[in-house]
Amino acid sequence: MGxxxxxxxxxxxxxxxxxxxxxxxxxxxxxxxxYIPVENLLEIKVFGEMDIxxxxxxxxxxxxxxxxxxxxxxxxxxxxxxxxxxxxxSTILKQAEFYSDSQKRxxxxxxxxxxxxxxxGAVCSYYSRRGKTLGITAAExxxxxxxxxxxxxxxxxxxxxxxxxxxxxxxxxxxxxxxDFQMEKRTRQPPQNHLxxxxxxxxxxxxxxxxxxxxxxxxxxxxxxxxxxxxxxHSLNLDIAEIFKPIIVDRxxxxxxxxxxIGPEHFRGVENGIYLNQEGKKEFLKAMEDHLRMTIHHERxxxxxxxxxxxxxxxxxxxxxxxxxxxxDPYKLGA
Numbered sequence: 001m002g003x004x005x006x007x008x009x010x011x012x013x014x015x016x017x018x019x020x021x022x023x024x025x026x027x028x029x030x031x032x033x034x035y036i037p038v039e040n041l042l043e044i045k046v047f048g049e050m051d052i053x054x055x056x057x058x059x060x061x062x063x064x065x066x067x068x069x070x071x072x073x074x075x076x077x078x079x080x081x082x083x084x085x086x087x088x089x090s091t092i093l094k095q096a097e098f099y100s101d102s103q104k105r106x107x108x109x110x111x112x113x114x115x116x117x118x119x120x121g122a123v124c125s126y127y128s129r130r131g132k133t134l135g136i137t138a139a140e141x142x143x144x145x146x147x148x149x150x151x152x153x154x155x156x157x158x159x160x161x162x163x164x165x166x167x168x169x170x171x172x173x174x175x176x177x178x179x180d181f182q183m184e185k186r187t188r189q190p191p192q193n194h195l196x197x198x199x200x201x202x203x204x205x206x207x208x209x210x211x212x213x214x215x216x217x218x219x220x221x222x223x224x225x226x227x228x229x230x231x232x233x234h235s236l237n238l239d240i241a242e243i244f245k246p247i248i249v250d251r252x253x254x255x256x257x258x259x260x261x262i263g264p265e266h267f268r269g270v271e272n273g274i275y276l277n278q279e280g281k282k283e284f285l286k287a288m289e290d291h292l293r294m295t296i297h298h299e300r301x302x303x304x305x306x307x308x309x310x311x312x313x314x315x316x317x318x319x320x321x322x323x324x325x326x327x328x329d330p331y332k333l334g335a
Contacts (some may be wrong), residue, residue, distance in 0.1 A: 007042035068208035115330025127281035190273020217315035
């Protein structure tokens with residue numbers, strides 16, 4: 001993986017126009033201009049109403065900087081992805097081979113689901129050790145993972161993952177013990193309460209973050225394994241995100257709620273749903289960035305790495321599995 005570059009994402013909330021000026025970017029809003037140097041820019045995530053011209057896109061493409069777009073509710077709606085200099089034919093062919101072979105595809109998809117279950121279980125274990133009485137134990141995770149290994153189809157596997165995640169989400173009320181943030185049940189598009197809104201927003205942002213990290217590898221993000229490769233623009237980022245949702249999104253939720261960084265005043269009701277206002281989005285994104293930048297000591301790499309780097313590392317482990325026949329072992333929290 002090499003030494004980590006100090007690259008940062010840029011979140012744009014204001015309305016305006018993004019253009020190139022010489023060797024930098026300029027964001028022009030109603031009140032002021034903001035100059036954006038690209039040397040340390042990892043990605044751009046746009047939440048406001050922004051116009052961008054071709055010269056700016058060409059400039060971003062040259063510097064390999066993707067732009068991710070979100071609608072006014074915070075839903076991830078698409079990306080501008082520069083031409084991938086890292087992509088190579090042999091890796092894409094291997095991805096296609098493993099996707100086309102039902103058993104090879106199922107084998108990788110099982111790993112994504114078992115890794116997600118393991119990390120959901122690790123989050124529950126953390127709070128159980130702190131006195132919370134939760135309905136998911138290490139023994140239940142072991143049983144669920146055993147069932148995953150016996151799955152015969154992708155649809156069966158996704159059903160198992162969905163059922164386990166619903167049970168996991170049901171533990172959030174006991175973890176948070178906050179009347180303003182209760183699960184009741186998982187609702188989407190639109191989310192129906194504060195907690196569901198945080199989950200939906202966090203997952204949406206994570207999908208774009210994972211996509212940015214995949215683009216640094218030779219993998220083609222359009223070819224996933226758990227999520228079908230079809231008319232959807234990208235699917236591999238959805239696969240890898242399953243592993244990291246409990247680590248990045250859910251722990252960010254517990255932080256902002258328990259520390260009262262986000263409260264009911266950060267939400268608004270729109271079109272039969274509830275969404276974060278601009279201030280709420282900013283607060284949540286700060287928490288997510290904190291978790292993404294958090295470092296751990298990696299035993300195999302023999303050094304400290306950030307969780308953002310671990311997301312990219314999942315891609316390289318997949319490549320070694322497909323090309324070098326190494327066993328793919330998804331990242332597990334605390335392992």
